[in-house]
Amino acid sequence: MRYLLGIDVGGTFTDFVAYDAMQRDVKVWKVPSTPTDPINGILNGIHSALSPDTISLVRLGTTVATNAVLERKGGTVAYVTTRGFRDVPFIQRGNRKAHYDMSWVKPKPLVKRRHCFEVTERIDAYGKEIVPLDEAEVARIADRIAADPEIEAVAVCFLFSYLDPAHETRAKAILAERLGADMPISTSFEVLPKWKEYERASTTLADAYLKPVVSRQLRAMRDRLDGEGVGAPVVVIKSNGGEMTLGAAAEAPVNLVMSGPTGGVIASRYLAELTGIDNLVTLDMGGTSTDVATVLGQQESFTTNFEIEWGVPIQIPMLDIRTIGAGGGSIAWIDKGGMLRVGPHSAGARPGPACYGFGGTDATVTDANVVLGRIDPDNFLNGTMKLDKAAAERAVGAVAEAIGQSVEATALAIVQIANNNMVSALRSVLIERGLDPRDFTLATFGGAGPPHAAELMGEIGIPRAIVPPHPGQFSAYGFIVTNARVDRQRTTQLTSRRFDAARASQILEDLVADAVDELKAQDFTENLVVHRALAMRYLGQNYELELSIEPADLSPERAAGLWAAFHKAHEARFGFAIPGETIEIVNYLATVVSIGDKPAFPKLAEGDGPPEPVGRRSVVFASGREEAPVYRREALLAGQTIGGPAIVEEAASVTIVAPGQHLDVDQFGSLHIAAHTNA
């Protein structure tokens, strides 16, 4: 038996999915996480279910980089930059986090001001050298860095290096020569060759800041695994959802800052492929927070707008995942104007919702779901944990008294307001990006997500929802279906007035070659798929639209078609175009993916007739109270249909079907919810 093992290290649980390609068998399990040393949780989980020598490959999402930047526990970095500009990371962009909040403290960069050094050199806005690099000065800086035992890594960021990296490359060579191979050095051209010096500097600093800690921890993990007999290769998942080897990760750790939450999105992309659904919006709802993302045309959506905290950007392309502080543990409260609010404060795991019986007295979303009969207090986590319905009613009752409503109406209001918070997050990834919810299917997972799907669909106008198998471990699923992926981007401006097709072509093909080299260096040589795009705008605008192109589109004859395509895309996205206007190409983007083998998941047997409910219970829906049949998910078979109202229960979650909706079971066991066509 040879297992491909996917591991998702969460805050509370570490989830495992093992796939045996020969037997087409999938195992799913979880163990408590060990936050002080996550490797313990990983090893506990492996030993609890598998023999180490049966594992062929381990893929995992890692929070090493995420935690290091969020908790500010990275290395001590020296910053080397153009003379006159050492304060760029401190001055930042001049704006502030929120209006009217005088208690706000501007974030510090990932470097101390005393560790910043200036070098005489200058490239201008045309990419021309106007002041040569003072190499002796770089050498003197190297000596000062060498003399400071605190410094563990170096970041180099010169102005306009995205146009000509020669000075950065040379400075790196001088620094490396004098500091030795053990001193990690990140240059802005290698990390993010795009314009806007603050954003590039911040990203480059993050890479250098992470190098010492990430390489140390990845090495420690490899050693521990080897020591415990897990000799299989290990790959980690990048923030863009692609896999990379441990060696490559240590060289470019900035790629790992959003590794952890990618699993759910990758799994959703695969779900889209399996089910043939083009567009998914994902809702991964846990106890304290909810992640929202989109899959468009069976591809994940990407962003370069990540910030480790407000104002400190890391602009590496990564999966576009929005996190909001709304989950099952979110607390309902009354504000000073008498308005009922839900979250962002959460009861967390301890004391947790009032119904957990750990002494919590605040009403949470989970308590409201218990009061409404949507969650069965006797059947939570397969009945391993009894919930205290009376405590839930007391907690919701206190809120009800304050707003002068019945307990039931208040519970309903709590759920609706929590849903509204999630609708706001869904709006931000759909409507605010010009996407129409009617073209989407809502994929809900995480333990707390599926109970909310039925009502969220109606609130935001998404016609269909899907609950995948094992929604509680769905993120770990993602890690057994990843590909290797490298994204490359570069800024060089060219306009439609004087378009140099050969130059544009050359830039793009260089990026593609770079990306292919990076994959080959990690032995990802099979099934390479190349994607090219241009980021374009009207001359004068400051934000770009990305248009996918083929190499042939960059021939002089076909350039007119390129401009026409931009006008059309502008009209589609923003509602207007400016015909005849000069168009500027700003960024060149290349992505190369090495498509890995995908597991063939087991299929369910075909059902013969409707499923049998295991019981009935009284549930409050937005439309009123109804007796709803209760089904066990394990008993459902492919092709079966259930009319709402209904409840489907399983180990880690519960799915609600509202009146007027029905649920279909597909061949892989996913549950599809939709409104009756005539409802």
Added chain:
Amino acid sequence: MRFSDNGFYVEKYVKCANCGLLVYGPGIQTEGSRDIYCSDWCVEWAGLKAKGDPEPRLPIVPPRLPIEEAMAARVTERPPADPVMMNILDSTMVSICREMGILLMKTSYSTIFNEGLDFTCALADAKGDMIACAEFCPTMIGGMPILIKTCAQEIDFSTLEPGDVIVHNDPYRGGLHCPEHTFFKPIFADGALLGFAVCIGHIAEIGGMVPGAFCGEATEIFHEGMRVPPVKIRKAGKDVEEVWKLLLANCRTPRQNYGDLMAMIGSVDLGVDRVGQIVEKYGADVFRDTCEDLMDYSERRMRAELDAFPDGVYGFEDVIENDGIERKPYTVAIDLHIQGDEVVADYRRSSPQARGPVNATLGVATGAVYNGILHVTDPSIPKNSGCFRPIRVVSPPGLVVNVDYPGPLVAGNTETHPRLANIVIGAMSRCVPTRAMASESCTGTNFVFGGEHPDYDEYFACYDIMSGGWGGRHEHDGNDCVIAINGNCRFNPTEVFETRFPLRVETFEMMPDSGGAGRWRGGLGFRRELVVTQVPITASQCSDRHEVRPFALFGGAEGGNGGTMVKKAGSEAWSTVCELYGKTSSSKYANVRFDPGDRVLLWTPGGGGYGDPAERDPGAIAEDVAEGYVSAEAASRLYGWSGKA
């Protein structure tokens, strides 16, 4: 307000002698005086103040324009407020405003829009009350309610059609300053006017005496660019070509302005579509009622905040160093009368209006009071017209805080606004010390320039903002290099700046020791040195704080000054524009020519300190010295620091 018979022009701008609002219709006159008042409340308040009553108490009666009188007649019983609907509608409307702003940011051409984010998007109801806005530029948020209501006096809302778009920038009709253009588009439901999608944004180049609008030597509004009364730029979805041509003929950068105007129209188009979708879903009546509920809710929240402040009269003043025309200071003064859950903010102790462009319009002065109050109250109160109801602004006409036609005023919105907001916060320091902040930089620096672009064969104009230090606050030092609180703008990255404009940036660094000493010290300002490279530029500036430093609180020290120096090509000496070009003021001047090789050094003020420097944590002083925020010399002089450098 007296209009010509055909309504084509204004014969006389008539303002309330007490609060300064424009008066439409006869107004109220008292015996033996030619003064006109907008309301009985203003007559009474002016009387109490004239008698020298130190603590007059007079419950607020909100001013009512004719449009509100007309709409008030239509008010019907509302069903009880639905908290779930309020929650849904508020977050949905804020999301719509944000989406409008994102479209504007992504499609506009001026860097002041797309890097600077100097704009605001909002929704208003049919009375012109703001019902929601997104977090963009605060001056515009406070100015919006007056603006739309003023337009309503001149455009008969009953004649509006779907697809109409109105443009307006007139500072004398509720506006802020000429660059600030307002676009609004009516929203209809079942044939009835439901409200408006609104966006206000700063157009960098609008003609006038200098490229970039900030004319430091303007003495009339006509020097400051093209003035546009509320006119339709689109009628029933069709461009009104004549208006477009007039607008684009009166600026130096028509291609860029066309892009900006299209972006603003795109933004209100989007707002109207999105509101249409939610009205379709919930119904127009629910929408209207819930908007009223939301404004009532914000009002309750604001009243609860004000009620918690001790009653009393709290005054504060600051000084504008000069107006660019004469070397003479101007006082801006506020008295906050906190009476129960309301506040009257009275500016009458301020100086008469200036000859130069430092004057503020009533919209600016009102917005600054709102801004200051919002800074000392709970930031989570939804921002709509409701939260402003318990605040009554009194800004008599003819003062530097309510300029009379045709006085110049372009700096009022960027320089005077933060000074006013800061004195409001300063006054509150006497009421709730732990919520206040010492003075911030209070300036956008406003160095503007234009010239012929060597690469693009067209004129360019640049308005880029610079940021200074925040004041020290209870428990925190001032933030370094953060924009003045009238805006929330970003400045241009050097790589964008040099790509767009034929200049080079030589240094971009913080100014050590510019933060005022204090238990919590002021934040630092920064300096930027520019070199003119290929073509000459024509530059102007409209700034302040070169001589008057940011004030401190509770025994702290004042923040550092800003400044501007020039080094001509071939010269080794740095000089002021006064020395080189015979200008009156180094912070306010117009049309100076800089040639290739000339260098301009601009630096911004640091913030004032809060509390006695002797009480500063020694660890914080040592860290300041180690990081170079405070020099060792200054640390020993100001804090008695004895550590090693």
